Amino acid sequence: MVYLVGQVEKPGNHLPPQGxxxxxxxxxxxxxGITGAGDLSRMRVTRIDPKTGQTSxxxxxxxxxxxxxxxxxxxxxxxxxxPDDIVFVPAHxx
Numbered sequence: 001m002v003y004l005v006g007q008v009e010k011p012g013n014h015l016p017p018q019g020x021x022x023x024x025x026x027x028x029x030x031x032x033g034i035t036g037a038g039d040l041s042r043m044r045v046t047r048i049d050p051k052t053g054q055t056s057x058x059x060x061x062x063x064x065x066x067x068x069x070x071x072x073x074x075x076x077x078x079x080x081x082x083p084d085d086i087v088f089v090p091a092h093x094x
Contacts, residue, residue: 002081004031006089007038021080024060024087037091045079046086 001013002022009032016022024045034040045058058079081087 001083002027003084003086004028004089005086007035007091008089009033009035016081023079024081027081027087028089034089038089039092039094040089042090044088044090045081046088047082048084050084 001015003012004014004027005011008028011031014027014031016027024043028034028040028043041061043060045060047056047058048054049056060079
């Protein structure tokens with residue numbers, strides 16, 4: 001299960017499709033997209049290592065991904081969410 005919070009239409013717990021890789025963009029799309037206040041240029045993923053408890057943070061500019069900017073597109077296309085990841089879509093200015 002992954003968690004989606006912030007400015008999205010259907011926040012909450014989401015189960016990835018069985019046998020499929022789930023990216024942050026796909027998760028947001030499956031949850032109905034962002035609200036009018038959502039800012040995809042500062043979307044964050046928080047991951048906690050279950051063995052060490054260490055927290056890692058990743059920031060994605062989904063708007064740049066959609067424009068097809070090199071580097072950004074490859075990063076988002078290969079970033080697979082893992083169980084218990086938290087995806088946060090902030091509001092503009094937040």
